[in-house]
Amino acid sequence: MLYRVLIFCLLFGTWMVFSGIYDVFHLTLGVISAACVTWMSSDMLFEHRDFSLGQRIRQGVGLIGYLVWLLYQIVLSNIDVLKVVLFPGGMKDVEPSIVKFRTGLKSEFGKFLLANSITLTPGTVTVRIVGEDFYVHALNEKAAAGLNGEMERRIARVFEPDNAFDSLGSRHS
Amino acid sequence: MTIAINILSILLIVTGLFLFLGASVGLVRLPDFYTRMHAAGMGDTLSALLVVLGFAVYQLHGFHDIRHDWPVLLVILKLLAICVFIMVTSPASTHALMDAGYEEGCEPLTKEGGNALKEDLARTRGEDTHDSEEDSLS
Numbered sequence: 001m002l003y004r005v006l007i008f009c010l011l012f013g014t015w016m017v018f019s020g021i022y023d024v025f026h027l028t029l030g031v032i033s034a035a036c037v038t039w040m041s042s043d044m045l046f047e048h049r050d051f052s053l054g055q056r057i058r059q060g061v062g063l064i065g066y067l068v069w070l071l072y073q074i075v076l077s078n079i080d081v082l083k084v085v086l087f088p089g090g091m092k093d094v095e096p097s098i099v100k101f102r103t104g105l106k107s108e109f110g111k112f113l114l115a116n117s118i119t120l121t122p123g124t125v126t127v128r129i130v131g132e133d134f135y136v137h138a139l140n141e142k143a144a145a146g147l148n149g150e151m152e153r154r155i156a157r158v159f160e161p162d163n164a165f166d167s168l169g170s171r172h173s
Numbered sequence: 174m175t176i177a178i179n180i181l182s183i184l185l186i187v188t189g190l191f192l193f194l195g196a197s198v199g200l201v202r203l204p205d206f207y208t209r210m211h212a213a214g215m216g217d218t219l220s221a222l223l224v225v226l227g228f229a230v231y232q233l234h235g236f237h238d239i240r241h242d243w244p245v246l247l248v249i250l251k252l253l254a255i256c257v258f259i260m261v262t263s264p265a266s267t268h269a270l271m272d273a274g275y276e277e278g279c280e281p282l283t284k285e286g287g288n289a290l291k292e293d294l295a296r297t298r299g300e301d302t303h304d305s306e307e308d309s310l311s
Contacts, residue, residue: 017247017250017251017254018251018254020244020247074218074219075219078192078215078218078219081195081199081211081212081215082192082195082215084199085195085196085198085199085202085203085212086195086198091202091203091204094203094204094208095284095287096205096207096208096281096282096283096287097283097284097287097288097289098281098283098287098288098289098290098291099289100289100290100293115264115268116261116264116265119214119264119267119268120214120218120260120263120264122211122212122214122215122218122219123211124211125207125210125211125214125267125268125271126268126271127268127271127272127275127290128272128275128290130293133293135289135290135293137207137210137211137271137281139208139211
């Protein structure tokens with residue numbers, strides 16, 4: 001029930017931002033649509049319903065912190081790829097390889113976030129995930145060296161705080 | 174104040190366009206399908222983000238007083254929502270293209286022993302055929 005209220009509030013907030021018209025008629029429409037969507041598909045949004053609201057809020061704050069760090073990484077690797085692409089001698093730095101590493105993340109959402117973050121960072125793209133093995137296409141050695149488990153550790157700190165990370169960074173190409 | 178807003182938004186948009194230029198040049202210069210996807214992905218993420226952020230900053234021109242100008246904040250929120258949607262959907266499409274390319278047998282250009290996926294696939298498929306041979310024998 002708590003999660004249904006949360007989802008309704010999220011949906012109705014989105015409605016209010018996107019509609020921008022605040023009279024009785026449009027707000028009623030918004031309430032009806034948000035309630036319908038909550039009723040039909042509220043089980044699609046959050047995976048683990050046993051988390052308390054405080055944990056969720058902590059996760060949300062952690063996610064924002066992670067996204068800021070990710071944006072910084074994206075800027076850094078954008079500059080790297082731009083150097084490779086625009087400089088006359090840059091093409092000799094292109095040594096593509098498909099790197100395999102094993103993740104310690106357990107949850108589906110954690111793996112999803114890791115794969116998307118790797119793809120968002122220019123120079124590395126997740127090609128395939130088989131179980132816990134990630135196959136990542138890297139543009140060159142420098143981009144592949146960025147897959148050192150730092151990203152994974154940060155995701156685990158936010159979403160899997162009880163996941164002990166010892167044996168990570170066991171990357172082999 | 175207006176000059177500061179102008180300078181900031183021009184700076185953001187021009188940087189984004191420069192990154193788009195880099196992405197286009199990379200699309201032409203890089204050697205194979207997979208490396209070209211890297212360049213395309215670069216254009217998707219930071220450059221689109223910077224251009225849209227530039228628009229959001231430019232919207233601040235219409236913002237003087239929160240009682241009359243709150244719709245401007247809604248426009249900025251919508252622009253930020255575009256950023257979020259790009260960040261979520263662009264890696265999914267990149268990943269889908271990469272996976273489809275690999276499924277279709279498009280060989281990535283790698284140095285010797287640089288393709289872990291090919292080795293693993295060859296090994297598992299080799300084991301599979303081996304198993305089926307044993308089955309047929311027994």
